Amino acid sequence: MRLYDEDDDDDERAQSLPSSSSHQCLTMSPHVHTFWLLFIWFPCQASAATFKQSPAQVVKESTEVQIKCSHDDSSLAIMLWYQQRKDSLSMTLIGYGYATGQTYEGQFEKEFELTREGTLSGALIIRSANLSDSAVYFCAAKAAVNTQPAYFGQGTRLTVLEPDHAVTKPTVKVFPPSTKECMNQKDHKRRKTLVCVASGFYPDHVSVSWQVQGGAESSGVATDSSALREDKTYRISSRLRVSASDWFTPGRKFTCRVSFFNGTQTNHYEDTVVGVEGKEGVMTREKYLKTTQAAKLSYVVFIVKSSIYGAGVAFLLWRLQSSAGKQSH
Secondary structure, three states, X not given: OXXXXXXXXXXXXXXXXXXXXXXXXXXXXXXXXXXXXXXXXXXXXXXXXXXXXOOOEXXXXXXXXXXXXXXXXXXXXXXXXXXXXXXXXXEEEEEEEEOOEEEEOOOHHHOEXXXXXXXXEEEEEEOOOOHHHOEEEEEEEEOOOOOOOEEEOOOXXXXXXXXXXXXXXXXXXXXXXXXXXXXXXXXXXXXXXXXEEEEEEEOOOEEEEEEEOOEEEOOOEEEOOOOXXXXXXXXXXXXXXXXXXXXXXXXXXXXXXXXXXXXXXXXXXEEEEEOOOOOOOOOOHHHHHHHHHHHHHHHHHHHHHHHHHHHHHHHHHHHHHHHHHHHHO
């Protein structure tokens, strides 16, 4: 991902995307710049450099945190660090610098430290993490002052645990479709919606996926954009829409899988529901196959009978014509 300079005279302090992009740059103060994002930042492999940042971290208060960053383009001499707080569309510049020295924005120098290990790598250090430091931290790099493109890494998510909150794994439950869902469909397509709810977990480092018969399923999936806070824990839901014939196939397995990062490792939790026998008037996959096979067989029999009948009629006409010819002689 790349940003472009808004002002050549203040190049090292702010970058903004060109007008053709859906990003804007907003100056919050003479020393702090915040960039408003109108879409999600994605992991970046820019044309000029490939970045690698530390994975997500979950820590307790007062812990020293180190987030590492490296890239493979030696021409990008300046390294920049940004902070994007949770539920925010903005990024704030923490600081930037060359391998020989660092410059900090505002009051960030009191809490943060920027280090470099040559041109290709560096780190952001939070001396004593507090709750307000929970955010996503982005590393970026550019060639030099007054050069335009700046390339971004994929970001590192940091969560600082609240003092009275213990890390808690999720409880996963899949609810079968409503029996009334197929009624009055405008598009006349019979669908069934399965709902997966993961609840009671903390912190909210989770992702949700679906499997059908053991294979990954992405079509018809809609998952909440973020987990919802409920007292001391979180919950998240995901929905999977399938055809009625899929649901009314006995033994067909639908599995919701929730991946949860507890600060040390990612564990997986899941729940499964099984398709049921179709009710009267509902065309299941098995019934559909049997019906189509029976229809094909009936059609073949009809064609054979029609051919035999036609041959018989043709033979009778030939006999009649032969008899009439003999009588005329």
